[in-house]
Amino acid sequence: MANLWRSLIVAIASVSIWLGGAPSVMAHAATTDDIDASAALAIEAKTGKILYAKNADQALPIASMTKLIGIYLVRQAIAQGKLQWTTTVTPDANIYALSQDKQLSNVPLRQDGQYTIKALYQASLIYSANAAMMLLGNAVAGNQAKFIDQMRAQLKAWGISDATIINASGLDNNELAAVDRYPQTTDTDQNLLSAKDVAIVAQHLIADYPDTLATTSIKEMLFDSGNSDATKMANYNTMLPGLATAQSDFTVDGLKTGTTDRAGDCFAGTATQHGMRIITVVMHANGSGDDKRFVQTAKLMRTTFANWKLMTVATAGKAVPGHTQLAVKYGQQGTVPLVADKTLALYVPKATTAAQLQYSYQGQTKRVLAPIAKAHAVGTLTVAAKDDPLGYLNGQTAQTVTIKTAQTVKKANVFVLIMRGVGEYFGDLLAQWT
The missing domain is CATH 3.40.710.10 (DD-peptidase/beta-lactamase superfamily)
Known part of the structure; x- marks a missing residue:
């Protein structure tokens, strides 16, 4: 110069x-x-x-x-x-x-x-x-x-x-x-x-x-x-x-x-x-x-x-809308609550509202098998503003947060599982007759 x-x-x-x-x-x-x-x-x-x-x-x-x-x-x-x-x-x-x-x-x-x-x-x-x-x-x-x-x-x-x-x-x-x-x-x-x-x-x-x-x-x-x-x-x-x-x-x-x-x-x-x-x-x-x-x-x-x-789209330890719980098979309880593993805040255009956020989930969607531990990752959620085409310097278009179980769910004992199976069997029969 x-x-x-x-x-x-x-x-x-x-x-x-x-x-x-x-x-x-x-x-x-x-x-x-x-x-x-x-x-x-x-x-x-x-x-x-x-x-x-x-x-x-x-x-x-x-x-x-x-x-x-x-x-x-x-x-x-x-x-x-x-x-x-x-x-x-x-x-x-x-x-x-x-x-x-x-x-x-x-x-x-x-x-x-x-x-x-x-x-x-x-x-x-x-x-x-x-x-x-x-x-x-x-x-x-x-x-x-x-x-x-x-x-x-x-x-x-x-x-x-x-x-x-x-x-x-x-x-x-x-x-x-x-x-x-x-x-x-x-x-x-x-x-x-x-x-x-x-x-x-x-x-x-x-x-x-x-x-x-x-x-x-x-x-x-x-x-x-x-x-x-x-x-x-x-x-x-x-x-x-x-x-x-x-x-x-x-x-x-x-x-x-x-x-x-x-x-x-x-x-x-x-x-x-x-x-x-x-x-x-x-x-x-x-x-x-x-x-x-x-x-x-x-x-x-x-x-x-x-x-x-700056807009907070997920809070650590709190449920994310649309992904609040997941069914559990063979568990002492039928569902397990889900939470975000971290607080995620995005920079979005100032006019952006919560309704204009775009969520995309990848992971377990139907049910998990007991036993399942607390903080077990079941999927990831990506979040971006719908009207923001610019993305990130590293080429990404959104930010991600991991969805985890909020508590431990133990496996039910054999007697409970048998009784639950019997109940489901007769429930199915009753449904066919009505």
């Missing part, structure tokens, strides 16, 4: 703060479903419920949103004990040279400098520092090609099969030294993912390493403090509270911007409102002004929060 463009954004944000905070125009923008971007997506962060989708399956340039994949691998290496936050690394000649390019997003590194993993991690997330991200890649994998291989493998492990990943930073390939380019790639190659793919990456990062948000929400930090080339890193995400495009009705605390000529203005964001966390992806935002990615993201976030609600 061009450092000059970044400087302009920071300047605008600083002026806005000096004048007294986020503009009220942004906070009261009209709700609309028309997101002006090449692709856009919104999901509920925990379940992956898709809440909005526009051209979300097409692979497009992702620029520095790429760094989210590498950051995940850094966190994984730390969790596995392969790296520590205090581990120090020194840039090679090519990474050093790249870090000196002031036309790109960078923190200047020194040839003989030793930098902690923590400092490089912060620079990569807050300031989108390209050379810092590449140095992290070397720390994780040994060199750039091996790091790219790990990035590709991680995406495949998440079920992403349409990705093109050729470098760790998100820069166009022609910005990198030939030795740092992935083998057999060209000057014009770039990283490509779909909006859904980016959301999958962001969802895993937040779920597995939630404290990532403590870094992505930092507004400003000093890199390499105490040295003559210390760099003030102002977060390029100006939707953070107190910055130029912050919103008054929901709180944004991440994640990552991305900009190249071909990618346009991109942003993978996350926000909370009334306990609901969403992840949004806007790719190649259209419109005028340097904040267009944030204008479209604000519109997307607002329309998402406005149009969806």
Whole structure:
């Protein structure tokens, strides 16, 4: 990303703060479903419920949103004990040279400098520092090609099969030294993912390493403090509270911007409102002004929060309508009550009522044989809103709950079974005579 463009954004944000905070125009923008971007997506962060989708399956340039994949691998290496936050690394000649390019997003590194993993991690997330991200890649994998291989493998492990990943930073390939380019790639190659793919990456990062948000929400930090080339890193995400495009009705605390000529203005964001966390992806935002990615993201976030609600469709230990009991053969009692094994709540369109839920049951429907234990699973119930075609990020169209027995039913003794059989026999005869 061009450092000059970044400087302009920071300047605008600083002026806005000096004048007294986020503009009220942004906070009261009209709700609309028309997101002006090449692709856009919104999901509920925990379940992956898709809440909005526009051209979300097409692979497009992702620029520095790429760094989210590498950051995940850094966190994984730390969790596995392969790296520590205090581990120090020194840039090679090519990474050093790249870090000196002031036309790109960078923190200047020194040839003989030793930098902690923590400092490089912060620079990569807050300031989108390209050379810092590449140095992290070397720390994780040994060199750039091996790091790219790990990035590709991680995406495949998440079920992403349409990705093109050729470098760790998100820069166009022609910005990198030939030795740092992935083998057999060209000057014009770039990283490509779909909006859904980016959301999958962001969802895993937040779920597995939630404290990532403590870094992505930092507004400003000093890199390499105490040295003559210390760099003030102002977060390029100006939707953070107190910055130029912050919103008054929901709180944004991440994640990552991305900009190249071909990618346009991109942003993978996350926000909370009334306990609901969403992840949004806007790719190649259209419109005028340097904040267009944030204008479209604000519109997307607002329309998402406005149009969806959390609805409880099953309660742990309680019966589910239509599946309250099941017949028991040879039991001390003729039926056993059924209950849901967990509380299940779905995000559904706000106008959805209980009557508009669609239930689909698979399992035992006629009767079970005694003895049968408490909490014995007899089937599963899938639930979805009838008028919701979007489904989930993992391809599912509904959520499931297991239906279990609410109590133990013992087998009746022989005498009871004989008397019951005799009664059924004469009952059948009587039915034939009448």
